[in-house]
Every structure is written in structure tokens, then in C-alpha cells.
Amino acid sequence: MSVVVTALVTSLSILTAILTVTAWAIWFERKFVARMQSRLGPTMVGPSGLLQPLADLVKLLQKEDIVPEAADRRLFDLAPKLAALCALGAAAVVPFSASIVGAKIDLGVLYLLAIGAVTVLPVFMAGWASNNKFALLGGMRALAQSLSYEVPLVLSAMVPVILGGSMDVSKIVESQIATQWFIIGPVWLGLPAFCLFMLAMLAESNRIPFDIPEAESELVSGVTTEYTGMKFALFYLGEYVHTFVASAAASALFLGGWDGPFAPGMHWMVLKTFALFGFVYWVRWSLLRFRSDQLMRICWYWLVPVSVALLLGAGAWVVL
Amino acid sequence: MIGDALAWILGAAVVISGVFVVASRDLVHAVLWLALALLCTAGLYAYLDAPFLAGVQVLTYVGGVATLMVFGVMVTRRHAAAAAEAGNDSNVVGAVVALGVFAVLAIAILKTDLPTSTAPTPDTAELGRTLLDDYLLAFEAVSLLLLAAVVGAVVIARRRDVEARTQDDATLLPTMRTGAD
Numbered sequence: 001m002s003v004v005v006t007a008l009v010t011s012l013s014i015l016t017a018i019l020t021v022t023a024w025a026i027w028f029e030r031k032f033v034a035r036m037q038s039r040l041g042p043t044m045v046g047p048s049g050l051l052q053p054l055a056d057l058v059k060l061l062q063k064e065d066i067v068p069e070a071a072d073r074r075l076f077d078l079a080p081k082l083a084a085l086c087a088l089g090a091a092a093v094v095p096f097s098a099s100i101v102g103a104k105i106d107l108g109v110l111y112l113l114a115i116g117a118v119t120v121l122p123v124f125m126a127g128w129a130s131n132n133k134f135a136l137l138g139g140m141r142a143l144a145q146s147l148s149y150e151v152p153l154v155l156s157a158m159v160p161v162i163l164g165g166s167m168d169v170s171k172i173v174e175s176q177i178a179t180q181w182f183i184i185g186p187v188w189l190g191l192p193a194f195c196l197f198m199l200a201m202l203a204e205s206n207r208i209p210f211d212i213p214e215a216e217s218e219l220v221s222g223v224t225t226e227y228t229g230m231k232f233a234l235f236y237l238g239e240y241v242h243t244f245v246a247s248a249a250a251s252a253l254f255l256g257g258w259d260g261p262f263a264p265g266m267h268w269m270v271l272k273t274f275a276l277f278g279f280v281y282w283v284r285w286s287l288l289r290f291r292s293d294q295l296m297r298i299c300w301y302w303l304v305p306v307s308v309a310l311l312l313g314a315g316a317w318v319v320l
Numbered sequence: 321m322i323g324d325a326l327a328w329i330l331g332a333a334v335v336i337s338g339v340f341v342v343a344s345r346d347l348v349h350a351v352l353w354l355a356l357a358l359l360c361t362a363g364l365y366a367y368l369d370a371p372f373l374a375g376v377q378v379l380t381y382v383g384g385v386a387t388l389m390v391f392g393v394m395v396t397r398r399h400a401a402a403a404a405e406a407g408n409d410s411n412v413v414g415a416v417v418a419l420g421v422f423a424v425l426a427i428a429i430l431k432t433d434l435p436t437s438t439a440p441t442p443d444t445a446e447l448g449r450t451l452l453d454d455y456l457l458a459f460e461a462v463s464l465l466l467l468a469a470v471v472g473a474v475v476i477a478r479r480r481d482v483e484a485r486t487q488d489d490a491t492l493l494p495t496m497r498t499g500a501d
Contacts, residue, residue, distance in 0.1 A: 072346075075348075075349075075352075105371065106371065106443070106444065107371050107372060107375050107444065110371075110372065110375035110376070110379070111375060113375075113379055114375050114378035114379045114382075114383065115378075116383075117378065117379050117382065117383020117384070117387075118359075118378060118382050118383055120383070120387060121352070121355060121382070121386070121387065121390075124387070124390055124394075125352065128348055128390075128394065136394070139394070140391070140394055140395070143387055143390065143391050143394070144391070146387070147384070147387055147388070147391070150383065150384075154379075165445075167444060
């Protein structure tokens with residue numbers, strides 16, 4: 001029984017932590033971007049606008065829930081919930097320290113990739129159920145993009161798996177502590193694999209420069225066009241949580257997880273995750289988006305061949 | 321105990337979603353029910369101590385096959401036309417055939433004395449070693465077969481693509497009809 005209680009407490013605290021962090025990550029992003037654009041960002045609610053996320057939450061809760069008349073009602077309602085669920089579900093296997101991990105399963109990496117693969121279905125459901133041409137086009141783009149970038153994502157995630165000799169994320173971190181971080185061990189293998197993983201991850205979570213599914217200039221806002229209030233908020237939340245969990249996964253797989261030059265512990269993992277998270281937003285507000293065809297070309301002409309080469313390289317490195 | 325109950329729930333979910341796959345009128349709904357059925361099957365694999373199979377099932381079937389089917393529906397059907405009549409004239413014949421297959425399988429399974437192994441299930445590392453060691457030839461043959469299938473699909477798609485390029489372009493955007501047409 002105590003096992004169940006421990007698991008419950010751990011997962012609840014991880015869940016709460018992630019949701020809280022996400023709320024203030026949005027505040028951070030707005031401040032960060034405002035500085036980049038010589039603005040101030042939120043300043044009114046609380047000191048430096050720190051309470052803005054709470055105010056936003058209250059605002060979103062009050063908004064009218066509008067459902068288009070011709071929408072597929074059940075799918076329309078289900079999609080945002082599933083989207084948030086998939087994003088949060090992936091957090092289960094990310095180890096924040098040697099002991100703080102939601103579920104210690106042998107096939108953590110496979111689980112992460114499998115959840116990532118399912119995440120696109122709710123996005124498509126939203127696009128289809130809205131019965132709106134912009135939403136449908138957004139859904140189609142999201143599907144095509146996710147299907148393509150799945151390949152380099154899986155292949156590049158296999159590099160640390162091969163180097164670490166396990167699919168358990170905790171064990172991969174431990175083997176990095178025992179030898180060296182996989183991003184530099186060896187660097188010709190780790191660094192490109194890390195970059196590929198981050199790129200494919202950005203594409204999977206529909207982030208700039210890969211955000212054509214919700215390209216505002218052409219598709220209003222893609223699949224979320226028809227969504228209002230809390231349903232929209234769930235999609236928004238799912239997107240942020242996805243980026244956050246993926247950053248955490250990248251830190252664990254390539255950057256040594258909770259290992260650090262001194263005093264190893266959870267703070268290192270949190271620091272690395274935030275650094276990657278911040279990087280994603282830096283990229284988001286600096287770059288333009290690719291066109292649909294450029295996106296596919298990059299994936300199939302460049303990323304896939306390179307990731308196959310890296311996979312072979314990793315195998316050779318381990319054998320030799 | 322909890323695991324057994326979960327297995328029954330998963331099994332029931334597979335059957336129920338399977339029924340909805342054939343009974344839904346909306347093609348997209350049918351595909352989504354299929355995705356649920358495949359997901360629950362993965363759950364059953366996990367219950368049966370085959371976590372690798374479960375993970376791969378989700379990755380390829382739910383993430384790959386179901387997504388591709390949805391994509392196919394989306395690029396070929398108009399929104400309204402997605403709701404098609406689920407049944408047709410062969411309903412009765414189909415039911416008889418399905419029941420017959422079910423009966424044959426059920427009898428075969430019940431009559432077979434299935435070995436209940438108590439040996440620990442091999443872990444994933446062992447699975448990989450067996451595949452690339454003992455069964456290397458078969459493994460490579462299967463990948464060659466898949467490659468041939470992919471190349472064949474591209475060849476067929478290409479030929480039709482060149483013949484009916486304009487028509488394909490028109491069907492690519494199913495709901496982009498405006499007041500002009």
C-alpha cells in the first residue's frame with residue numbers, strides 16, 4: 001500500500017510543480033520577449049507583473065465557451081483535454097533526480113517517444129471537429145509535420161540509448177555520471193544528435209521555426225481557431241508543457257541530467273531544463289517560420305540521413 | 321488483483337471500440353475508435369509483461385498507422401462526405417462470416433493445450449540480441465520486403481500523379497471551396 005501512496009504523492013507533486021512552472025514560464029516568456037523588443041511586458045498585476053498568470057487564469061475561466069454550430073461536438077470537447085493529458089503524461093518518466101521520478105520503467109525512452117507520437121491525434125481531432133477550413137488545414141499540416149519529424153526524433157533519441165546501453169532514462173543519466181555527458185562523449189556524435197533531437201522536438205511541438213500548423217499570417221491560428229476560454233487554455237498549456245517536458249528529456253538524455261560539476265542534485269536538472277526552455281523561446285522570437293515544403297525538405301533530405309548516420313556511428317563507437 | 325481487473329477493462333475496451341470502428345457512420349470517428357482499440361491492445365501487451373511490444377505498438381500503430389489513415393481520410397474526403405452509410409447489402413453475409421471465423425478461432429484456442437510458462441520474460445536487450453543474432457537473415461529479409469513495398473508504392477503513386485496532376489491538386493484541399501465554385 002505504501003508503494004501506491006508514495007507513487008501518488010510523487011506524481012502529484014511533479015504534476016503540481018510542472019503546472020506551476022508552466023504558468024510562470026509564460027510570464028517569463030512575455031517579459032523576455034518584451035525586453036527583446038524594447039517593451040516592458042506585463043507590469044500591472046503584482047510586482048513586475050508576477051501575478052499576471054493568475055489574472056490570466058481567472059480571465060480564461062470567465063470566458064464564454066463558444067462551440068461552432070456545425071462542429072463535431074464530442075470530438076471538439078474531447079480534443080483539448082486529450083492534448084493536455086498527452087503532454088502531462090510524458091512527464092511521468094523524466095527523472096528530476098536519482099529519486100524524484102514519476103515512474104521508473106525500463107523503457108522510459110520508448111514511452112516518451114510513444115506518447116510524443118500520440119500527441120498529434122488530439123491536434124488533428126481539434127482541426128477536424130472545428131469544421132473550419134483554417135483549422136482543418138492546420139490539422140493537416142500538424143499531421144504531416146509530426147509524421148515526418150517523428151523519424152529523426154526517434155533515431156536521434158536512439159543515440160544516447162545506444163551509448164548508455166539502456167532505455168531507462170535514469171540509467172542513461174547514471175551511465176553519463178559514470179563516464180561523461182553524451183553531448184561531449186564523443187562530441188562528433190553527441191553534439192549533432194543533441195541538435196537533431198532539439199530540432200525534431202521543436203517541430204513536434206509545433207514551435208517556431210516549425211509552427212506552420214498555426215501560422216497566424218495565413219491560418220488565423222490553425223487548429224485552435226474556433227476554441228475559446230478554458231478549452232483554448234488547455235491547448236496552450238499542453239504546448240508549453242510539451243516544450244518543458246521535451247527540454248527536461250533532452251537534459252536527461254544528453255546533458256547529464258542531475259549531474260553537475262559540483263553538488264549534483266535536482267537543481268542541476270532544473271537549471272538545464274530552464275536553460276533549454278529559455279533557448280526555445282529565444283529561437284521562437286528570433287526566427288521566421290519555414291514554408292511547408294521547406295519543412296519537409298529539411299526533414300527528409302537532411303535530418304533523416306544525418307540521424308541514420310549518427311545511429312550507425314553510435315553503434316560503431318560502442319562496438320569498437 | 322488490480323492488474324487482472326485492469327486486463328478485463330482493457331479487453332472490454334478493445335471489443336467495444338472494435339464494434340464502434342465498424343458501426344460509426346463517420347469515417348474519422350471510425351479511425352479514432354481504431355486508434356483507441358490499438359491503444360488498449362498495447363495496454364494488454366503491457367499487462368502480459370511485454371512492455372517493448374506495447375511501446376512499439378503505440379509508436380507504430382497509433383502514432384503511425386492511425387495517423388496515416390486519418391491523413392488519408394482528410395485529403396480525400398469532403399467534410400460532409402465523411403459521414404457514409406456504415407452498412408451495405410452484405411451485412412448478413414458479413415455477420416455470418418465474422419461469426420464463423422470467431423467460432424473457428426474460439427474452438428481452436430479452447431481445444432489447444434496452451435503451455436503456461438513460468439520462465440521470466442526476456443528483456444528488451446535480449447530481444448534485440450536474438451533478432452540481430454539468431455534471426456539476422458529473417459530480419460534482413462523482412463526489411464528488404466518492406467523496402468520493396470515502399471518503392472512499389474512510390475512508383476504506383478508517381479505514375480498516377482503525373483497522369484492526373486491537376487485533378488490531384490484539386491482533391492488535396494477538400495474543404496477549400498469558396499463562393500467561386
